[in-house]
Amino acid sequence: MTNLATPIDRNAAFTPDKVAIRFEGAAITYAGFARDVARAASLLRRRHGVGRGDRVAVLATNGPAYLALLYACARLGAILLPLNWRLAAAELGYILQHAEAQVAFVEPAFATTLQEAAPELPAAPLEIPEGDADWDGPGRFEDPLLLVYTSGTTGRPKGALLRQEALFHNAVMSHHLHGMTAEDHILAALPFFHVGGLNIQTTPALQIGATVTVHARFVPEAVMEAIATDRPTLMLTVPAVLRALMATPGWNELDLSSLRAISTGSEPVHQALIDAVMARGVPLLQVYGATESCPIAIYTRLGGDLSRGTSTGLPGLLCEARIADEAGRELPHGVAGEVLLRGRNLFAGYWRDEAATASCMQDGWYRTGDIGTRDSDGYFFVHDRKKNMIISGGENIYPAEVERVLLEHPAIAEAAVLGAPDPKWQEVPVAFLVLRAGMVLEEEAVRAHVSARLARFKVPRRVVFTDSLPRTALGKVRHFELRPLIGTDA
Structure with a gap:
């Protein structure tokens, strides 16, 4: 051929x-x-x-x-x-x-x-x-x-x-x-x-x-x-x-x-x-x-x-x-x-x-x-997806990509994005944000900022404003500590 x-x-x-x-x-x-x-x-x-x-x-x-x-x-x-x-x-x-x-x-x-x-x-x-x-x-x-x-x-x-x-x-x-x-x-x-x-x-x-x-x-x-x-x-x-x-x-x-x-x-x-x-x-x-x-x-x-x-x-x-x-x-x-x-x-x-x-x-x-x-017969079971990846309606969303865009906003100091369960889309992105001192930002303004730069399915469905993000000694966000807050008003 x-x-x-x-x-x-x-x-x-x-x-x-x-x-x-x-x-x-x-x-x-x-x-x-x-x-x-x-x-x-x-x-x-x-x-x-x-x-x-x-x-x-x-x-x-x-x-x-x-x-x-x-x-x-x-x-x-x-x-x-x-x-x-x-x-x-x-x-x-x-x-x-x-x-x-x-x-x-x-x-x-x-x-x-x-x-x-x-x-x-x-x-x-x-x-x-x-x-x-x-x-x-x-x-x-x-x-x-x-x-x-x-x-x-x-x-x-x-x-x-x-x-x-x-x-x-x-x-x-x-x-x-x-x-x-x-x-x-x-x-x-x-x-x-x-x-x-x-x-x-x-x-x-x-x-x-x-x-x-x-x-x-x-x-x-x-x-x-x-x-x-x-x-x-x-x-x-x-x-x-x-x-x-x-x-x-x-x-x-x-x-x-x-x-x-x-x-x-x-x-x-x-x-x-x-x-x-x-x-x-x-x-x-x-x-x-x-x-x-x-x-x-x-x-x-x-x-x-x-x-x-x-x-x-x-x-x-x-x-x-x-x-x-x-x-x-x-x-x-x-x-x-x-x-x-x-x-x-x-x-x-x-x-x-x-x-x-x-x-x-x-x-x-x-x-x-x-x-x-x-298993013992060689059949595979996949338990967890790629680290931190969100799958929404069959589309892959990497939090780092959304976080990068969020941090381009002048009012946002820190950002972390996680997936929240959704009955229709399997998962949808949720953003946890720390604002810069003295700054005020509305949730709709955050979504508008992201939607101007990324596809609609990557836009956070919810935005949670918090005073700080939990981090390891090396500065990495401890996502597992944020996950229980997805279903709350934080």
Whole structure:
């Protein structure tokens, strides 16, 4: 295989008239999608001068052109930079500057935000025009293909660089965990700017020749209608999405018989949610991983043992996993430690951040920062998420990032952000603030300050003003002492 676009061309040769992508009432065959990829490659190379290693940004909701752009980058050896359209302009500006994008493809709804974020960056509509088609290119399997930025614990996002071969190995594991074949029909409603929405089912399906029904964004009623009328066989969710579906009128009466399985991940899955899905006769598969693992690393498999409750499963077909101590030594069964991963599905490092890369790698193993255990049969249980991280509606929020913005306000001397339980979003951020002497600040003014700089889901839902923050001798905030105050007026 020359590059990751090759399977698209091969599927077009084997089954040219088979539907590859359904989107908003239109059906694109594999022959048509292969042409779109070739035209997108020509557009990148001839009109925008994109070559091997260049970064191509995309700020858009899900759609066929998004996927064509991905495979066009694979053909050229270029790097796709998916941007989270929920981010504020300042956040996008930092990412675009740090990645040094050459061009950005943008959906009209986000054009103003992109202009504010990076006024000097050449921008183009996310459309694949008729015209010339590049059916060949210099891209190779070992070339980087995806640069995905994750919120960093230092308060600035880091760009995880994923090679084409990482996506290929990830796809093999997806085929294994889902029993996926060319006969499957995938319903894709999670955002492609996350590796989960892009790589757990969508790109594996296109590589094997299956059909993908793409939704621009998640809308519970639209997903339910698609299940009823399009009859997909596989679907990816996160717990917040499952809860939203279950709360939508008509869910309990919806015919789910076409679904061979529903997959979920991104946060620990509670037993009550597992039981609610399984009671409908649909297996709920768990997938564990990270942006840095493309993301598939550990999973429960369709047809495998799903009786272990909240277990996230076994190490994937092409990925190693262990529970280790601080020195990286493997721990006995039942002993809690850090989850470590190793395999060719792992990232190539953080973009232009050797120190961050070195800090999370140990003898070829990626240190996830997640704490878990493994039972005597090798099944993994992930107990705690990455230190201090808040997961709200499937989105990761790192307190350090919000704290950094809070401390930019002239009235705020100290800040600490924690997650508070929320029945709808799982968690929401709460800010504890110490004001500078003589300063007065209202809660709404704090939220306005943050919302001007960060995405809405990162804005603290509550603000607690306090005289001081509990700290260790080294000056670190003792978050556990603040946690009991979340449910009080402090």
